[in-house]
Amino acid sequence: MTNHWIDIQHADVIMMIGSNAAENHTISMKWINKAIENGSTLICIDPRYTRSASLAQIYGPLRSGTDITMIGGIINHALKNDKIHKEYVINSTNASFLINPGYGFDVEKGVFSGYDEAKRSYKKETWSYQLDGAGNPLRDMTLMDPNCVYQLMKKHYTRYTPEMVSGITGCPKDVFMKIAETFTATSAADKVATIMYAMGTTQHTVGTQNIRSYAMLQLLMGNIGKAGGGINALRGESNVQGSTDMALLYNTIPGYLKSPGPGDTDLATYIKNITPKTNDPKSANWLSNSSKYITSLLKSWWGEHAQKDTEGGFCFNYLPKGEGWMDHITLFEQMYAGQFDGMLVWGQNPAVGGPNLQKESIAFEKLKWMVVVDLWEHETATFWKAPGVKTADIKTEVFLLPAASSMEKEGSIANSGRWVQWRYAAIKPGDPGWHNDARSDLWIVDSLFKAVKAEYEKTPGKFAAPVVNLNWDYGTGKTLDLHKEPDVHKVAREINGYLIKDGKPAGQAPAFGVLKDDGSTACGNWIYSGSYVGWNSKEGKKSDTHFVKNSAGEFSNRLAKRINEKDEPAAQKLIQQGRASGMHLNWSWCWPVNRRIIYNRASVDMKGDSFDSNKWVIRWNPALDSGKGAFEGDVPDGPWAPGTKHPFIMVAEGYGRLFAAGLLDGPLPEHYEPVESPFGKDNPLNGMAFNPAILQYWKGTKLQCELNSIGECALFPIVATTYRLSEHWQAGAMTRNQPWLTELMPDFFIEMSNELAEKIGVKNGSKVKLSSARGNVTAFALVTHRFKPFNLVDKQGKNMVVHQVGIPWHFGYQGIATGASANMLTPHVGDANTNIPEYKAFLCNVVKA
Amino acid sequence: MKTSINQKGFLIDGTKCIGCRGCQVACKQWNELPAEKTEFFGGPGYQNPAHLSSKTYTLIKYREVMKDGKLKGWVFHKDQCQHCLEPACVSACIVGALEKTASGPVVWEDKKCIGCRYCMLACPFNVPAFEWSSINPDIRKCTLCSDRIENGLEPSCAKACPTKAIIFGDRNSLIKIARNRLKSESAKYHQHIYGEEEAGGTCILNISSIPLEDFGYPKNLPKTAMASFTQPALRSIPGAVIGLGAALGLIAFIANMVKGDEKDSSGQGDRS
């Protein structure tokens, strides 16, 4: 989230699209309710009428997989009717930037310039700015140049007429117009809209472009950086924000630094490759500091071994240099092809949550061993005894390690709003009377590492150095100790980073500003620098209480701060002067540098005055800093005086990117149908059926084609989507083992319209059989008015009625509440940029069981 | 029973409720109630179980609202004991096992109950529930978490509600809040505070976008306490007994004595 949950209350318009926050992020509704009480409008755009929609003033139905069309239509409406925040668009976005005249979009073919059909990828040369002599982008402040981003967008989106939007999405035209008008009304300087999105947006072959389209719309409205604005990804698992910050995904290392690849032959090369460049002195280009962050990270990992010229520089070559995709689908394709010996399944249950379970459950069988670390013996841990499986044929050895739950562990957790909060253990896993077998994940990692290291020390093998040299001391000694839990504060302090003097730690880093690329600082994750600042050896002992302050009177562990702004006179004074409430600057800590609303420099004009004086985020106060002037309010995106630096400090040019070359599948979002589309191959908007830059795991090697068929719309005419319910959690182990929740939702069911039910002759509560090209499942039918067939118009202009069904994906065969898994139906098909599975739009057929 | 000023209660605002059922689970958790065995759904929408019971003190009901054949909304309602100001159940209970406490909650006393279930019949909202498979069955229902209230906590369901659809407080101030909401967002609400007057008034006040009757609440529920229907009959009894005694004496006197000392025709003259 650019903003945070509490901030939603400040929005004039809330557009919930691709999210069902009422069911999946219930607490957000408290703030939405508050906003509605104050007169805000909630727009909910979802294929089905959800519990979120029940609170919405405007509900816009749309067929799964058509968000770009919907948003494209709104963008078209805004551009056509001049419903944009002009001042913002010119000063804070790249709308005025001139683009390479070679750039273009070929509507007939449905591809952007530079497409290489053989490689199914783009050469991006033409997706670039025209530069002036100094190497800075050329601009046309009048926005009239046909090659400026603004004009290119205008041209691109003219095809997205209300009729087209309605024909593709199925959203009635009048509803669409109402949405467009309501949303674009926030182009007024003092009106603001927020966009809340989640998996309804991302789990598509165009998932990343979906998000791009939301972000662009918000830039046009001038809604980013403001209170009540922003583009808010509602994160999923409770600490998924923290996990991504810490590089859960294969393409980053901590702090969102890019994972090194084969081309990064040494540290210097890597730094060159990852550091964006600009010649514009007014661009802060924050990532020009990347060298400091990577060096400090290496220092933190390999300590004294990491010297300036060891192993490619600070042991850089200890890092793996992976090549190609290593996402979930790819890993399972490789596993299916027998390329893995073993797998650690750590706090997840892919036997329910993974796409195309037909294929993935066979992939498990190819493993020699599997270690499951979980609270429950879930479907993955028991894949070898799943119904219909021949246990005797499976050779995989499965180990189940009982993990301690979140209530049993102290540590930090990062929420969607980037607030990193310290929590305490309610009870320890080793406490008497408690189940003593479970251990914290940290204990398991610590022990596992020590054991691995011991093995390497015994028989060094090929490349032992990264392991044996790793800086590893979390207070449990050198050998395995069953009863000693690692010190989580030591971990937190390492993440924050520290200064090094004479090869020894010399105090905590106060913020990432002090990090250096000469080996004099270490930092586990630069964006968390400043979170745990006040430690010295003496304080360490009492640091478990959050009120411990360091010698400078600061909190040692800022994550543990719990001061409500209601109790802060200074904050209250600013709120009286119009600062948005609910920022809670002294409640926990927020990365980066405790900034609650990122890109907040965009919320002020060139003079430093907020566009909205009633709920401002930051504003320039010339009286501060002994008359030199400073921003007050939130922590600004850099201290520089207004007008002296461009607002978007994380990109090289310093401007919000309406046109962006970063993605693999186009600089502007364009509508492509899902791989399985009711239109078949005929995309009404352009000549390309589905995203031309995605991986095709249903083509290529024989193994890839196996069990991953793509369905024809003639055989599978019904659109299907999968989603969550308030009452269950994810792959279900945590809730389907819980009697109270099982009581609420005991059985696997699917939702469908009365019209479809009538057509196939079923009633509410009947059993139905769903099939896709991959597999089939049986479920109860919940027949409801909340689903309605879509009236679409195909490429030839013919009207067609398309049905959609909804499938909760939480079920499996373990636990109390059992049922078929929706993922028996889903394909190994993913987004062009991330390969996140297209869980949200595929085709199926439904018949009476 | 006098309505005390500081009776506590809930304002349940259906327009803020998202049907998440956090309240339903929180209630089970605090009251240590077991789960019920359910299949598919026990009512419209996601409703489960089918009704309140000895294991379920509160329940979210779901209604799809249609207008001209089109879906107009999906509305949720939290069903539970309404903690009537003058409860039918309390007046009905033969041994006074149900009690209206001064602070609002209507609670049941294990010691006294004889299990006659008249309270269940009497309650216009079908709230009290019985343990049908117990040897020593209890009457069970929402207690307004009186045990929590007594210790300065708000009831479990209200605490759990993420949207503030349930607010706990003094009945009088809740009525004010409800009136304000009906006025300031008038289009959103069905203009009625259910519980302000129903059955003589209840501690639970409900506002919603649709009439509560659409959730199965009784139609034409009188504004007077349910007990007002039995009280006249009951109150007349002592007088009736006295009158009847005198009348019978008089008639017997006239019939047996004034008419003359008629001989016992059966000749039995015995004691019957």
Added chain:
Amino acid sequence: MNNKKIDFSGRGMKLLLALIGLGGLLIVVRFIFGLGSVSNLSDGYPWGLWIGVDVLTGVALAAGGFTIAAAVHVLGLKKYHSVIRPAILTALLGYIFVALGIIVDLGRGWNIWHIIVFWNRDSVMFEVAWCVLLYSTVLALEFAPVFFEEFKLTAWEEKWDKYAPWISILLVSWFVFVMSGIPWYAGITFIILAACWFLFRNKLPRGSTVILLIMAGIIFSVQHQSSLGSIFLIVPTKLSTLWYTPYLPVNFLISAITVGLAMVIFESTISSRVFGVGLEDDVVKGLARVLPWAVLATAVVRAATLFQATGFKLDASGGQLASFFLEIIVGTVIPFIMLMFMGAGKSAKIIFYASAMVVIGVVINRINVSIVGIKIDGYPVYVPHIGEILITLGIISTGLLAFYIVCIKLPVFGKR
């Protein structure tokens, strides 16, 4: 009844014993596994067959006791004296088995004594309970002489003569106190009844003993027969307007009197066959002459109150309407026609069948009020479980058996 031997060999008797055994077994099951194990009662329909039939109907059918007693002793219609004892026995046994039904039905029957200790004057049920309790005492006193006679307990008879009137007076006064909580109300009651005692002392056969007992019995009966109707006053939104009226207690009382008369005819006709005692023709004929007017009166009051409650705007389901018409046709229209126009004056058969229909009509009425008339949204409509039916049959059979035994063993039908 000279041999005083009970014959257990007849087919009817075997059936009775079988039903009693089965019922007893199911009652054991009920007390081990809870009410749910043998009934279809639910949180929506907490009351079923046992309340509707065993209790409500049982009490109504026992109304013969006070009706005849009133006729004989208060109105001085001495010719009906011969049916008094059987009527009172019916009533007494009726109440004992009502109590049995209640114990089976109560969730915690062992706490039944709580009604004596924990008072809730606001509860109709509380009033009914006290009434029934006190009336049963009175009934026992009324029936006691039969024992004394049989077992020649002369000393007891004397004591009975002496104390029974005062016990009656005290019971009624106590009841007034229980219901009002006001001592001087009880005082007034005491004074009025004591005055009656004084008035009738030495004037009537057996002095004022019998008359005071009978008066107490009538008072309690009138109260609780009507209060059984009051019980349902608290469910105006649940009970269909076909039956709900603020005058439910009046309806209940008057129909109880009617069914009391019918029951006496019905039961003495059967007894006369079973026990071979000659029925005095003019007793039955006399009752049969009154019965149609009682039926008519019941119907008129019912119609008036129905109209008063609804203005004939009915709120009822199809099933309820059907059951309503069944009740009216079986219980009112047909017997009225039979008694008035079909030569009831001559035919004992017609009288018997007509009174049987009146009885059935009231049974249906009580079932209608307590079961059919009540509809609760969201619960499957209550249909009695076979267990409930068998237990009810068992209880009724026990009642019949007891009646049979008592009639054989004790001089119920006059002195021998």
